[in-house]
Amino acid sequence: MRPARRRSDQVTPPRPAVPVRPLRKVLIANRGEIALRIVRACRELGIRSIAVYSDADAQAPHVREADEAVHIGPAPAAESYLRGEHLIAVAKELGADAVHPGYGFLSEREWFARAVRDAGLVWVGPPAEAIAAMGSKIAARTLAISAGTPVVPGTTEPLRDAAEAAAIAERFGYPVLLKAAAGGGGKGMRVVHAPGEIAGALAAAQRESKNAFGDDAVYVEKYIEGPRHVEIQVLADQHGTCIALGERECSVQRRHQKMIEEAPSIAVTAELRKRMGDAAVAAARAAGYVNAGTCEFLLDRHGEFYFLEMNTRIQVEHPVTELVMGIDLVQWQLRIAGGEPLPFTESPAPRGWAIECRITSEDPANGFLPSTGRIEHLHLPSGPGVRWDGGIEAGSVVGLSYDPMLAKLIVFDRTREAAIGRMERALRELVIDGVETSREFHLRVMADPEFRRGEISIQWLEARLPHLLAQRPGEETIRAAAIAAALLADRDRRGRNGRGAARNGSAADASGSAWAQLARREGLRD
Amino acid sequence: MRYLVDLDGQRVEVVLDADGVSVHGEHVAAHLADVEGTTVRLVTIGGVQHRVVARRGAARGQYALWIDGWRLDVEALDERARAIRDLAAASAKASGPAPVVAPMPGLIVRVEVAVGDRVVAGQGVVVMEAMKMENELRAPAAGVVRAVHVEAGAAVEKGTALVEFDDEDAA
Numbered sequence: 001m002r003p004a005r006r007r008s009d010q011v012t013p014p015r016p017a018v019p020v021r022p023l024r025k026v027l028i029a030n031r032g033e034i035a036l037r038i039v040r041a042c043r044e045l046g047i048r049s050i051a052v053y054s055d056a057d058a059q060a061p062h063v064r065e066a067d068e069a070v071h072i073g074p075a076p077a078a079e080s081y082l083r084g085e086h087l088i089a090v091a092k093e094l095g096a097d098a099v100h101p102g103y104g105f106l107s108e109r110e111w112f113a114r115a116v117r118d119a120g121l122v123w124v125g126p127p128a129e130a131i132a133a134m135g136s137k138i139a140a141r142t143l144a145i146s147a148g149t150p151v152v153p154g155t156t157e158p159l160r161d162a163a164e165a166a167a168i169a170e171r172f173g174y175p176v177l178l179k180a181a182a183g184g185g186g187k188g189m190r191v192v193h194a195p196g197e198i199a200g201a202l203a204a205a206q207r208e209s210k211n212a213f214g215d216d217a218v219y220v221e222k223y224i225e226g227p228r229h230v231e232i233q234v235l236a237d238q239h240g241t242c243i244a245l246g247e248r249e250c251s252v253q254r255r256h257q258k259m260i261e262e263a264p265s266i267a268v269t270a271e272l273r274k275r276m277g278d279a280a281v282a283a284a285r286a287a288g289y290v291n292a293g294t295c296e297f298l299l300d301r302h303g304e305f306y307f308l309e310m311n312t313r314i315q316v317e318h319p320v321t322e323l324v325m326g327i328d329l330v331q332w333q334l335r336i337a338g339g340e341p342l343p344f345t346e347s348p349a350p351r352g353w354a355i356e357c358r359i360t361s362e363d364p365a366n367g368f369l370p371s372t373g374r375i376e377h378l379h380l381p382s383g384p385g386v387r388w389d390g391g392i393e394a395g396s397v398v399g400l401s402y403d404p405m406l407a408k409l410i411v412f413d414r415t416r417e418a419a420i421g422r423m424e425r426a427l428r429e430l431v432i433d434g435v436e437t438s439r440e441f442h443l444r445v446m447a448d449p450e451f452r453r454g455e456i457s458i459q460w461l462e463a464r465l466p467h468l469l470a471q472r473p474g475e476e477t478i479r480a481a482a483i484a485a486a487l488l489a490d491r492d493r494r495g496r497n498g499r500g501a502a503r504n505g506s507a508a509d510a511s512g513s514a515w516a517q518l519a520r521r522e523g524l525r526d
Numbered sequence: 527m528r529y530l531v532d533l534d535g536q537r538v539e540v541v542l543d544a545d546g547v548s549v550h551g552e553h554v555a556a557h558l559a560d561v562e563g564t565t566v567r568l569v570t571i572g573g574v575q576h577r578v579v580a581r582r583g584a585a586r587g588q589y590a591l592w593i594d595g596w597r598l599d600v601e602a603l604d605e606r607a608r609a610i611r612d613l614a615a616a617s618a619k620a621s622g623p624a625p626v627v628a629p630m631p632g633l634i635v636r637v638e639v640a641v642g643d644r645v646v647a648g649q650g651v652v653v654m655e656a657m658k659m660e661n662e663l664r665a666p667a668a669g670v671v672r673a674v675h676v677e678a679g680a681a682v683e684k685g686t687a688l689v690e691f692d693d694e695d696a697a
Contacts, residue, residue: 204660255659369630433581440596443595473534480574481593484576486542489603490542
């Protein structure tokens with residue numbers, strides 16, 4: 001159903017009225033699952049969508065599902081998805097009236113948000129000024145402090161050298177965290193436990209940050225041990241309404257990369273939710289925030305929380321909030337950008353529990369090294385309470401040009417315990433044949449007693465990983481696997497003999513072994 | 527047909543006959559069937575179904591198996607092939623620690639050892655960058671660096687040998 005475009009009678013705008021001009025055509029400056037997510041929201045709202053794609057993505061699902069699609073360059077992101085000026089030119093040429101940046105790529109680039117606006121297009125996100133205020137972690141801290149939002153003790157100026165870093169670390173006490181000002185997703189971050197490690201860690205953080213973001217500013221802060229990562233979803237319209245939509249807990253992380261997220265958090269009471277929500281809204285208001293954004297906090301064992309940063313875009317893990325709040329965040333991004341007011345002024349209470357597992361092309365048994373290949377077969381879980389936000393399908397080629405996240409598997413149920421059971425069921429249904437994935441890792445986490453009790457922190461996974469990876473299947477699975485292997489080997493042996501005899505009498509096709517042919521015939525990788 | 531299946535650190539003997547298999551002397555009906563249009567196979571053992579995805583490994587009889595929510599590396603060989611491979615494995619063992627190879631395509635950020643260096647098992651020897659993350663590759667066993675085949679800045683393909691070792695006492 002199309003949403004009502006009328007302003008709700010309950011809302012009295014405190015600012016001069018903003019005209020409601022529903023978007024007609026949106027260029028999606030992204031790829032993969034989030035591009036497809038935005039295409040879907042556009043179609044549901046009756047907005048036309050334009051996908052863009054690099055050489056590597058010509059066959060990608062997000063390209064096919066959009067109303068229009070434009071090739072923008074070769075596979076490297078710097079020559080395609082990061083070419084902001086070119087993307088704007090494409091948007092203008094095809095008559096788009098707005099640009100949605102998704103997450104990653106150009107989504108938190110102030111200059112891009114500004115350039116989109118200067119080109120007379122609507123930016124589906126916060127104003128460039130709000131991105132500037134929150135875009136750098138250093139600027140965001142300063143702003144949060146001024147808004148009365150608690151922050152972790154740390155520096156507000158980029159480090160000059162290792163000697164300065166060491167002096168500050170002495171003052172805070174070890175361990176300390178070195179963080180890239182422009183960082184995100186764990187890149188350019190290093191924990192330092194002792195003075196001897198600081199010079200090497202600083203050099204590594206600067207190098208990673210320089211490579212990933214073109215900026216080597218790094219600062220230092222006190223490292224709080226054992227905290228949970230709890231973040232508050234914020235939604236603000238152009239009429240002065242700014243509300244918190246509850247929390248997500250993203251404590252299950254590896255090397256600062258989130259692996260599993262849930263909403264709500266087992267560690268957050270209604271009272272704490274209210275306080276954290278108020279703090280997030282205060283920070284967002286101080287930045288002049290509009291549209292969807294997320295304030296990330298560390299929550300310590302005593303219920304104290306510290307503002308980390310604000311992500312001025314849609315988050316990867318937004319679906320868990322959508323499921324427990326019953327609100328379509330991506331639709332609301334588009335509706336807010338079109339000038340619509342939010343129909344509520346109070347934060348709703350979460351109903352039920354949602355969990356998200358990031359399905360990545362990484363091999364957990366091999367240090368999470370990225371795995372590449374062609375998806376030979378894909379079987380998706382479905383049934384009650386299961387959602388798949390993916391950017392792959394059978395035939396997709398997984399390369400090294402982009403992030404290894406293939407899809408997100410999300411479940412919803414009444415309680416945390418029921419949601420975990422549902423996630424186990426959905427993971428068991430999922431088949432991805434062709435690359436190594438994080439599927440089995442997620443199954444081990446879902447079965448882990450500590451995870452099931454909610455005894456997690458942002459260091460939990462690093463400590464628990466050896467135990468998780470050491471888990472062995474039961475006797476029945478071993479027996480079934482041995483029988484399956486013997487049956488497969490027997491069939492392969494017979495197939496080989498049969499084909500070998502036929503080939504001996506033929507001069508044709510001397511290339512490739514019977515083995516390779518058999519593999520092709522059976523659709524197996526040889 | 528008698529198969530010896532190595533998986534998860536154990537060896538299971540599976541005897542195939544016309545209508546099933548015997549494992550640990552116990553006979554049970556067993557059947558392997560393809561699921562049409564997919565790479566999934568259905569293995570039915572005594573009426574219980576297991577959905578299986580298999581990918582062939584480097585050598586005959588080697589498979590990666592996805593079954594019951596687990597991923598297992600298995601090697602299933604008939605008796606004769608098993609005996610030959612066990613012999614080959616025993617003779618290969620004598621030729622020093624395995625080299626460090628690139629587990630993925632990427633860029634060499636740093637080489638942390640030089641020819642003649644002594645390394646301990648698990649010691650970092652090369653730092654590679656892939657997916658914009660730095661990954662430290664470690665020595666699989668103690669040894670002495672025999673050869674370093676790359677330098678910082680080099681782009682390498684998956685499987686490239688980066689550093690080779692001699693046994694500690696060989697140097």
